[in-house]
Amino acid sequence: MSLTLAWDPLFRVPLATGLLLAAGLPLLGACLRMREQWLAGLGSAQLAAAGGVIGVLLHGPILLFALFGALLGGVARALTRRARNEHYAVMLLGGWATVMLLAQYGHDANMTAVHLLNGQLYFTSVPHLAGAVLLLAALLVSGHWLARRLLTSRLFPGHFAANRQPAWPHELWLEALLVGGVVLGISTMGVMATFAMLFIPPWVAFRLVRGWMRALVCSAILGVAACLAGFVAALALDLPFGPALVAALLLTVPLRLVRYRIGSIA
Amino acid sequence: MTGATPLLELVDVRAGYAVPVVGPVSFAVAPGEVLGLKGVNGVGKTTLLKLLAGEARLFGGSIRRLPGLTVSHHRQRPERPPELPMTGLEVLRIAAVPTGNLPPRMAALVGRCLDEMSGGEFQLLQAWACLMGPARLVLLDEPTNNLDQEAIDLLLAQLETRPADRGVLVVSHDTTFLEASCDRIVPICP
Numbered sequence: 465m466s467l468t469l470a471w472d473p474l475f476r477v478p479l480a481t482g483l484l485l486a487a488g489l490p491l492l493g494a495c496l497r498m499r500e501q502w503l504a505g506l507g508s509a510q511l512a513a514a515g516g517v518i519g520v521l522l523h524g525p526i527l528l529f530a531l532f533g534a535l536l537g538g539v540a541r542a543l544t545r546r547a548r549n550e551h552y553a554v555m556l557l558g559g560w561a562t563v564m565l566l567a568q569y570g571h572d573a574n575m576t577a578v579h580l581l582n583g584q585l586y587f588t589s590v591p592h593l594a595g596a597v598l599l600l601a602a603l604l605v606s607g608h609w610l611a612r613r614l615l616t617s618r619l620f621p622g623h624f625a626a627n628r629q630p631a632w633p634h635e636l637w638l639e640a641l642l643v644g645g646v647v648l649g650i651s652t653m654g655v656m657a658t659f660a661m662l663f664i665p666p667w668v669a670f671r672l673v674r675g676w677m678r679a680l681v682c683s684a685i686l687g688v689a690a691c692l693a694g695f696v697a698a699l700a701l702d703l704p705f706g707p708a709l710v711a712a713l714l715l716t717v718p719l720r721l722v723r724y725r726i727g728s729i730a
Numbered sequence: 731m732t733g734a735t736p737l738l739e740l741v742d743v744r745a746g747y748a749v750p751v752v753g754p755v756s757f758a759v760a761p762g763e764v765l766g767l768k769g770v771n772g773v774g775k776t777t778l779l780k781l782l783a784g785e786a787r788l789f790g791g792s793i794r795r796l797p798g799l800t801v802s803h804h805r806q807r808p809e810r811p812p813e814l815p816m817t818g819l820e821v822l823r824i825a826a827v828p829t830g831n832l833p834p835r836m837a838a839l840v841g842r843c844l845d846e847m848s849g850g851e852f853q854l855l856q857a858w859a860c861l862m863g864p865a866r867l868v869l870l871d872e873p874t875n876n877l878d879q880e881a882i883d884l885l886l887a888q889l890e891t892r893p894a895d896r897g898v899l900v901v902s903h904d905t906t907f908l909e910a911s912c913d914r915i916v917p918i919c920p
Contacts, residue, residue, distance in 0.1 A: 498814055615816070615824050620860075621809050625784030626801040626869075670815045674843050679815040725843075727817075 478588045479695055481652055482705075484596035485645070486661060486691035488603050490669075490683035492645050493662035495614055495638060497670060500549070505662030507552030508537040508646045509655045510559025513580040516650070517566045520576045527651060530580075533559070534643040541639070583654025583706030585695075595648045602641060607680075610634055610641075615676070654706035661687055664713040671720040674727030682726070686716050734761050737799055737867050737897040738782065742791035745774065745781040750789040752777050757916045759867065759897040764889055766900045766912035773918050775901040776806055779869045782899070802865035806872045806901075808856040815843050818855050825859035835884055850876040854884070861888050861898075868898045874907050886911055 496502050515533020519526045567577035613634035624631040649658030669682035694709030736758035744753030752774020759765050767775045780786040783803040818840035857873040889911045902908050
């Protein structure tokens with residue numbers, strides 16, 4: 465494919481969808497990282513993919529079943545109370561095994577598994593774009609409220625119980641955003657690229673800057689820059705988008721080695 | 731203790747987790763009062779604070795809280811995320827602590843990220859956040875752990891100048907700190 469295709473109207477919706485998710489998923493990833501639940505991104509993504517493949521086999525809507533898959537992860541998290549990365553490792557292994565095993569039961573299931581695992585950004589449509597707009601809008605509108613409550617829970621774990629305030633509103637909202645983001649992510653970028661978007665930008669930003677807000681902005685910038693680079697590289701070199709995006713994100717990892725941290729101490 | 735309605739009153743309380751580990755214990759904390767709990771290791775002082783913070787189980791007796799009572803809880807081992815780019819200033823803002831006119835020791839601390847602080851500095855920041863926030867009842871569990879004398883003096887000064895409507899319940903093995911900071915000390919017996 466030629467690089468000029470990047471500006472072709474056909475690719476505008478995929479590019480816009482990718483960029484919106486590239487801004488939103490790292491914000492969600494920062495929340496997960498702050499809670500030391502960074503593996504939740506991959507656990508939920510694999511379960512969503514498993515849901516999607518089950519949907520194909522049952523001749524149901526793929527996205528709806530993917531949503532159920534990701535929700536199953538949320539229920540498991542709620543039942544285990546304080547979910548740890550070990551729980552998410554079990555989720556991702558279970559999701560992966562389900563996808564790979566069920567993919568053997570028919571051509572469509574196999575194709576869907578390949579698309580969900582590898583991504584199919586170029587085939588995204590207006591509903592995906594609308595979903596990405598909604599996700600980012602929800603994150604921006606509720607971000608201050610959500611981050612404040614999540615940070616309070618993280619730094620002062622007994623705060624809500626001690627003050628007899630419910631913690632479920634922010635827990636549920638984070639779960640809803642994560643489920644929505646993961647389903648949109650796997651149906652456009654693919655499982656591993658979605659996880660990379662949730663994991664790498666905040667991981668780099670947390671080391672690179674001082675200040676929570678700066679870290680969020682830095683995460684989003686890294687995500688968007690990597691998405692653009694991956695998109696252009698995929699078109700120019702005729703590569704699949706998912707792996708190109710992950711490669712672009714991996715190129716930002718050495719930034720963690722920079723000794724200077726952005727943001728003054730004084 | 732003053733004649734004002736207590737912020738908190740425990741009567742014959744027995745508390746624990748799977749089984750009771752402490753009690754029966756009775757005490758009350760009045761507005762403006764600093765009450766200390768002392769006792770040997772393992773007697774259940776921390777469990778009592780956890781009970782008040784909703785993290786331990788009540789097995790018997792009763793607890794009466796002033797309606798709408800707000801509580802802050804400084805844990806014996808404050809939660810310290812391994813890599814979180816939050817500065818001390820952001821932590822204080824999250825805890826709704828006024829950040830103008832900070833004493834020099836705190837002002838020097840708040841520009842740094844949590845992972846750039848020593849254990850003692852983080853402990854001081856957490857204790858400060860709980861003590862200087864808007865909560866009417868402050869639960870301090872071993873607030874002097876890892877603190878140098880200058881930091882302990884800073885906390886003592888803040889305890890002395892606390893608002894008249896705020897009560898503080900302190901658990902500490904540091905008898906000197908308890909005697910210097912508390913209006914009353916209640917012994918917890920095995």
